[in-house]
Amino acid sequence: MSSQPGFLHIIDVYKAYNGKVILDNIDLQVSRGEFCTVVGPSGCGKSTLLRLIIGAEVPTAGRILLEQQSVGPPDIHRGIVFQKYSLFPHLTVLDNISLGLRLGGRPGSKEMSGKEIYEEATAMLEKIRLAEHGNKYPHELSGGMQQRVAIGQSLIMKPKILVMDEPFGALDPNTRENMQLFLVELWEQEKMTVFFVTHDLEEAAFLGTRLLVLSQYYVDDRGNGRQVNRGAKITADYQPPATVSSKAVKQTREFNELIACIRREGFDPDFLQHAEEFNLKHPDSFQTLTREESG
Template identity: 60%
Template sequence: MDESKLHIEDVYKSYDGKVILDDIDLKVSKGEFCSVVGPSGCGKSTLLRLILGQEFPDRGRIAIDGEPVGTPDTHRGIVFQRYSLFPNRTVLDNVLLGKKFQRGQWWNPFHRNQDDIDEAMSFLKKVRLENAADKYPHELSGGMQQRAAIAQALIMKPPVLLMDEPFGALDPDTRDELQVFLLELWEQQELTVFFVTHDLTEACFLGSRLLVLSQYYTDDRGLDAPARGGRIVADYPLPSVANSLEIKDDPAFQRLISDVRNAGFDPRVRQHVSEFNLTHSDSFQTVLPDEYSQGTGIRIR
């Protein structure tokens, strides 16, 4: 029985005849922190939208806790790059919004359930914003706004937390601070995180698992085959403990970044599907016989 938190198999997605995602296979266990990187146009944000339920695949299956993914609901929390806070509501009221929607009270800014307030304050304390509960978003720094957005997502206790370039608009020092903060929160709350970023250093620092999505690969279909969409070309297990920021200067860390860049970002370097670095214990891959019908270790449909 598959007990994975998130299971994706044989997922394809195209727009106007252009293939964006070309047979995505992914299994994520509870408590995993998946960093997702890849070159422009590889389908990172498309994959995130499919998991969120904003869009649906052309083919394939996406399930959370064994149940097919539907439209967006409380099974998936989301934190975007641009802050998702309502400017006319305080930090506390922004965090309470999910609970109000759940109770059908979103339209009433004056209704507050005391149990919900207590819970919201506990999450604001976790993100170190308990003293800013009565402030409005414009009174907060960018880093504080993003911490409030994380609390807004976490209060609904989603089985999977999706993060789409959440620190991309922050200055480098604030970004470093929030990276360490997120790792601490992930360990404390035992979160399952799917984190999309274009920053390889951030991805390698944060993840317990690093997924490289890329359209730069080859298979047995030959050069005349239709344009290939993004595929998971590497799946690295990473240390699952929060590190000091000093690790970013370590030579081994820098070599990992170089390996990741070589695996999926250079259009001149195109691995064959049989050569993908799928070393994580949960990795699996399905391929069509015309893509690759030789070798071992790859499940053929």
């Protein structure tokens, strides 16, 4: 683990519902500007982890720190984009983009005039390549265009972290690829910190500067059987090949070998690594196993 404090620091975090452990002793340190993709089997707790980061839920145990301060309830410092577009159908694209600035603005910033809000919203429309569509309503846009508006709606508030939960899951394959390229370009421009949950391993490996595999398929020294209330851990933590704004990287041998490793280490219930042997290759990875877990 880096000697420098992480921008986001998750330490010994557990999350349980009605006594059932979902997330089990999660440790994670993330640097500012990182693009983290998160994959794992259905039901392993990926969306739960995102809800903890944005403050929509609180850990059963452990700490989550953002810039060395405990995270609180949801606020505009942590933007979120869902699979279903969070747009208001009765507002134009421009009004959807500017809504946050008009309702309350950014904490700590001076109150903006109507002209300043309009100029910022128009500039955001340029960034998301929808400058000609500002006066349209959401139903007049394609799915990919609506999701770009939702991303712009979050970004204009300048969040410290942008959390995205399966944002491209409802799009057709061609639109999805175009949105991946768009998001990479936007991330390179804005240098934002992103957490991106997806079921698509190819998408995760293409987008992420860091790829986290969350899985319940592992063993430790607590043994087996119904008495072991074991939840998901980060079983692999990769630093993928440098992200490039071209889908050609998906055809390379290195890329496809990475996909095969992810599938084996996170999704194969017969491939049960011991918790001490997880594939934690990223330089910021760290793990604090309990005595029961590591013997």
